[in-house]
Amino acid sequence: MSTALRVEGLTKRFAGVTANDDVDFDLRRGEIHCLFGENGAGKSTLSSCIFGFYRPDKGEILLRDQPVQIASPMDAIRHGIGMVHQHFVLVPEFTVLENIIVGTQRSGWRLNAAEARQKLRGICDGYGIDLDLDAYVWELPVGRQQWVEILKALYLDAQILILDEPTAVLTPGESKVLFDIVRKMCARGMSIILITHKLVEVMQSDRVTVLRKGRVVATLDTPATTPDELARLMVGRDVSFTVTKPELAPGETILAVEGLSARGFWGDAVLKDVSFSVAQHEILGIAGVAGNGQKELFEVLCGVRRPAAGSIRFKGEEVAGMSPRAMMDRGVGHIPDDRFREGLVPEFSVAENVVLGWQRSPKYCNGPLMDREAITGLAREMIGEYQITTRDEHVSAGKLSGGNAQKIIIAREFLHASGLVLANQPTRGLDVGVIEYVQTQLLKKRAEGFAIVLASEELSDLFSLADRIAVMFKGEIMGIVDPRKVTVAEVGVMMAGRRGDIAASKERVSA
Amino acid sequence: MIVFERRMEANALWTLSSFIMAIVAGLAASAVLIASTGANVPDVFGALLQGSVGSPKALATTLVKATPLILTGLATVIAFRAQIWSIGQEGQVFAGAMGGYLGAQLLAGLPPLLFFPGVLALGMAAGMGLGWIAAVLRNRFAVNEIISTVMLNYLVVYLLSWLLQGGPWGETGGTISYHQSPMLPDTAFLPALFGSSRLHAGVLLPFLAAAICALVMSRTPLGYEIRGLGYNPEALRHKGVDIARTVSVIMMASAALAALAGAIELFGVSHRLRADNLIGLGYAGIIVGMIGGLSR
CATH class of the missing domain: 3.40.50.300 (P-loop containing nucleotide triphosphate hydrolases)
Structure with missing residues (x-):
């Protein structure tokens, strides 16, 4: 099988944090290749480099064995790379058709809706995608909005499609449909990069690259691996899927x-x-x-x-x-x-969020003022106790991963609940x-x-x-x-x- | 996930240089306009500088002119930080002056140490009443505060107009009726800071108010709630903050600041109630607030 895309020695740093460290990755024509890893492992950074959101600090991206410079998403699209974002970038007040053609016109200033409609019809029929092109996006359930994004990539003749956590918003039935259609795309020679942290989905791919702390831990043929092995590679230790629950007699x-x-x-x-x-x-x-x-x-x-x-x-x-x-x-x-x-209040710091709702509590106040020392002290304690990964307690909660944000909430609620x-x-x-x-x-x-x-x-x-x-x-x-x-x-x-x-x-x- | 690579936080140097660049750009645009009238640009800028900070007297005038703008600017910052789009500063300035004028009649004869705090407080209370009305409209009937406050502005401005023209507060006697009240007795003039200069004691209040606002916003639970309300009211509601009450507090505090501007104008500058010198102070405060505290 020929290589559709290859990444060699890609390194990307953000203000001292190495998000991708010497990453090698290759995507074969017609395969579903999973990028698997925890939040913050570097999956999104890698795909953002491929899609031109970021410029890598080091390393090369090769398309069909030719080195390319992808300076912007526009470049990526020109090279036949499409991306479906986890959070959709659609205009709710526009129809499906309008969302797809706006900003994607290749020439002229007039929208050529008829031609676009015809092309989209062809794509929908070809893949068996059932979507009303004239429906307003706000009318569509979230699961169907994703199809608009996918359709947009297909409309732009993407050969490589990056799907970022596509099933996060789908019911099990919808995600089965998604995988069926993705398989059809592969059969027609498209290559898919699937970003996920769900093991069930990884198992449906052809190959999987596991990332941990910005490095590639392994690239495996999916049929030759097991969920247990993948989970261990992802976390770096054994993970028990079944927690042990002691028998306890209910009290009052x-x-x-x-x-x-x-x-x-x-x-x-x-x-x-x-x-x-x-x-x-x-x-x-x-x-x-x-x-x-x-x-x-x-x-x-x-x-x-x-x-x-x-x-x-x-x-x-x-x-x-x-x-x-x-x-x-x-x-x-x-x-x-x-x-x-x-x-949470995402703009508030970790420390401010730890006392959210208790900001008037005498424990955290010193007379009329909030007691900064007590609050930062508490936040540091919680960061340690709940293993919250953050530079320090002053970082905005919104900049943390979902898991770490959740830990802030858990820490706060457990601390104050009785x-x-x-x-x-x-x-x-x-x-x-x-x-x-x-x-x-x-x-x-x-x-x-x-x-x-x-x-x-x-x-x-x-x-x-x-x-x-x-x-x-x-x-x-x-x-x-x-x-x-x-x-x-x-x-x-x-x-x-x-x-x-x-x-x-x-x-x-x-x- | 959409991620744009950007400066994480604007650093101080960048912020400062962007301010300087904005000022330079503003001056450049002015220069073009001035030049187009045939005037000598350096002369005009020289006069501008001379007239604003060139002499103690000029500086005093600048401070006096800045006083109401700082206060209405603060009023804007407090409300807008909480994403409460109150445009009521204009009417609240008028209300402050009117409340103060009423206070001057009620409290006439009190010693200055009681009189001035009393009349300023009454002016602020009048403004707070307006803020309270807008807050109730928003909390109880979901009336957008932009609409309610702008409409209240008209109400107050025309109420003053009526009071002065044919109403009970107009200046009577003589042959001409101006749009103004009789002069206050000079015991009701805010004392000058230095001898007989125009620099009245009221110019100190904006600085005091700014310091208090900064402290409240950054260090107190109320400030925390104001900022939180601006960022994510839903999380605050879930975590036990009484949103309606907080909105009322914010709108009344903001109104009090704007009203103080009106009261200080009355007792420090005009010494009689009139409409023309108050016009625009509230609206200009919105711009001041945007430039000073909200653009971040």
């Missing part, structure tokens, strides 16, 4: 929810008659496809959203309808699912190593006597962590099951809206 009931309902912006019922309880030493898992009321449940429990009806008793006290402040003061910790929007932690998707988008770390921390809190409500879209997480699993569908709880007594498939059926009768019958059998 911490949180009891009874008949809880809530309404959405348009008055629609987003939570319907939800009831459950969680005790000390207990993790209640919340399973469900995203958007089935999990977020609203957490918002009501932490006080951000008002319930329409029902009761929430925390340590025996009725707290339904209380403000976030009141809930925090009573000891409720909350790890929200959108960490950079709801959990009795209850609400964790919504705490491991979403994180690296294997960090996931293991977060899970261990949750189990540690469980051992300390906390009650924990944990929502996750990864059923494997819930099966290894939760003592009981409540399955949500369209704002209702379909049933609460014991993970030791049901299978993943049974929970899957409940997630699709079946009542927990299967699980119940199973329980009867085992009893």
